[in-house]
Amino acid sequence: MPQITVIIPAYNEALSIGKVVAGIPRELVQQVIVVDNNSTDSTGQVATQAGATVVWEPRQGYGQACLTGIAHALNQVPPPDIILFMDGDFSDYPEEIPLVLHPLLTQGYDLVIGSRALGQREPGSMTIPQIFGNWLATTLLRSLYNARFTDLGPFRAISTQALCQLNMQDRTYGWTVEMQLKAAQQNIRYTEVPVTYRKRIGVSKISGTVKGVVLAGYKILWTIGKHYRRK
Template identity: 45%
Template structure:
């Protein structure tokens, strides 16, 4: 990959059966913005792995679990200074990667997270319950930590050393909200970046695809929120294998 300045940037993309979207997603990543692209494949039974490899990405067999895929990607990117995360379905617009990375590269933030609700959303790109869940989670975190999040999407970037220090544990869909809660509790400098959000390029959403997957993801996110919120204040759990 091309050089991205003096700081090494790795982009981690968790993926599961995204053959219809992963090729276009990788092709849209601006040249020179990241140094390393890691696709963490959660056991795809379609051509996701082959398409990602052909596009030049490093592909990991991460095993099932959204958080597990993210964790394995971070472990692979041991030489990175900054880790960015993005979904594989093409809904996140890679053109906003420079905006997400800029606050970290200049040292004005430790953690930058995209906000779909503050940006321009294509019609049908987010279900009503996704918007509602983001608002409810944001209200809860604001009450607990005084940090105003408006979204809990995958599209984000964080200093790798800061991420390791958070002691992340969640291996499911609760990974995103755990990161946000631990970052707020740790006092990291956090910034939200409004972004455009699109309909997925193909395939079926693993979260909002049907009632069962929606309930499963929602339950894991809620359980993670309660677990982290009820932990005693102070240092987070000891870092895991990152």
């Protein structure tokens, strides 16, 4: 049985993180790592009580939190064979983890994206700027990298070998698109599966503010362009 670790970057998700951790199928997952990304609420305490390993990361940024979680996971004995990422706001369905893992476990894929675009979305779970931004980014990935994605969703699983090969660097909003464009560049076997998506608990730090939407959109487009120029 492959060793599977779930990494959840979390910033002020005390209202939701316990539900996320409790919903993860532990018959498949050996370890749940919650990276408390400098929260000012009780996110870490709630996650610990729910059974997660909590790692503190004071340097804020989605990518930074993911990198810290990866470093912690790789220091375990044995290290995981597969790492799955999901958000801590309860918008993803933890019970769908087996759906995301299935292509890695049975079909030889190295990267699986849980696509909200292909699945069912609760009305209002994604804002119009989010929907448009996903469409624009995936269209650019297809045009510039011949990468066939429909979403930049955070719910994703990747083999540890492929993840190390990608040499992830982004520490902020460009994390998800960096992984996908590098996978296309390096001919890593990837696919998507439909996932269900609901309204998050609490207010989004990105889509919940105009500043967050603008900064995230700019960083995603900048990341796509930066790697294309290198290509």
